[in-house]
Amino acid sequence: MATAKWRASRPLLQALWVVAAAAAVLIAVLAEPKAQLRPGEDALVLAADAKLADALRAGDRSTARHLLSLQFSYADASGRVYGRKEFLAALKKMAAAPAADSKATVYGGVAMVTGHRKSAQDTDTFFLDIWAKQKGAWRALTMQDVVLAEPKEEEEEEAITEDSAALEKTLQDFAKSYECNNPCQTIPYRVRSSAEQDIVNAYQALDKATIARDADGYQKYLASEFIHYEPGIPPVSRSARIARLDDMKSNNVPGFLPAVQSMRLWVYGDGAAMISTDVIPDDTEPVQRVARVWVKRNGQWQMAISVQTDIDNPSER
Numbered sequence: 001m002a003t004a005k006w007r008a009s010r011p012l013l014q015a016l017w018v019v020a021a022a023a024a025v026l027i028a029v030l031a032e033p034k035a036q037l038r039p040g041e042d043a044l045v046l047a048a049d050a051k052l053a054d055a056l057r058a059g060d061r062s063t064a065r066h067l068l069s070l071q072f073s074y075a076d077a078s079g080r081v082y083g084r085k086e087f088l089a090a091l092k093k094m095a096a097a098p099a100a101d102s103k104a105t106v107y108g109g110v111a112m113v114t115g116h117r118k119s120a121q122d123t124d125t126f127f128l129d130i131w132a133k134q135k136g137a138w139r140a141l142t143m144q145d146v147v148l149a150e151p152k153e154e155e156e157e158e159a160i161t162e163d164s165a166a167l168e169k170t171l172q173d174f175a176k177s178y179e180c181n182n183p184c185q186t187i188p189y190r191v192r193s194s195a196e197q198d199i200v201n202a203y204q205a206l207d208k209a210t211i212a213r214d215a216d217g218y219q220k221y222l223a224s225e226f227i228h229y230e231p232g233i234p235p236v237s238r239s240a241r242i243a244r245l246d247d248m249k250s251n252n253v254p255g256f257l258p259a260v261q262s263m264r265l266w267v268y269g270d271g272a273a274m275i276s277t278d279v280i281p282d283d284t285e286p287v288q289r290v291a292r293v294w295v296k297r298n299g300q301w302q303m304a305i306s307v308q309t310d311i312d313n314p315s316e317r
Helices: 002-031 039-057 061-067 084-089 155-175 195-213 216-221 236-250
Strands: 068-075 082-085 102-108 110-118 124-134 136-145 221-227 259-268 271-279 287-297 300-311
Touching: 039 061, 039 102, 039 124, 039 136, 061 068, 061 084, 068 084, 068 300, 082 084, 102 271, 102 287, 110 271, 110 300, 124 259, 124 287, 124 300, 136 271, 136 287, 136 300, 195 216, 195 259, 195 271, 195 300, 216 236, 221 236
Parallel strands: 068 136, 221 300
Antiparallel strands: 068 082, 102 110, 110 124, 124 136, 259 271, 271 287, 287 300
16 A cells, blocks of 8 residues: 555656746756866866767777776666676677767766766666776766656646645655654665765755755755756756755645665765665665765765666666
């Protein structure tokens, strides 16, 4: 029953994202800050990302192997996750079309390359490639693709609005038996440094603010350039996400979160990368793989991006 309620609630949550995103698009565009870059590092990362893409299309395992970190993983838009060895073994099958809008952003020793491209399966996707500075060289830590929502027709928007009241009640019924132990109080990850602990604390502070629908507390841990991507909805900006929490509180819509099944975390100076596998309470489908980049500003860790893909082989991370 809990599973059915959770699944039934997804259209409402997506509708809330759509409404909030539409209201905040102009604000996000006007307020977009300059990226925190080291001189020349963004160009080096873009060059490395392009070199890796060329190696995939050419089936050049030697070059690809040199550019991949030992911890590398890849989640394609269909939900398949590949480890480094499996990825190298099927190199040409991973080759996507060249991206025309690649953008690199560098945070300390972590960088992200984002943009849009045709996947190896000929699907239009948004991609996040996370790179880490290891032993003086940029190496790919993870790659993740996601298929975003198509623009909705007016009739579809009206249908969502008509169903919202029933779905809100479904959410409220589900929330009566929901307790956010994981991830609000505990997660299955053993921190290895004080920096990792600070990031985990920031992550859990975001989760607690979500459950409390505390927009003021929530925004402290989101970078000004933050954007969230997931299947089936348009990109969600920082301002849209904050507006959504305000709307949820105003309309008495409860907050709840998937539980963290596993997590990996890497810190390089003032930048960090996080990958988590999240599961819906009392269910195993859909399993979500979420890749995040964090940046430390003025002593505070903030999330700069999150990209979610529903996966079909959760044993891979």
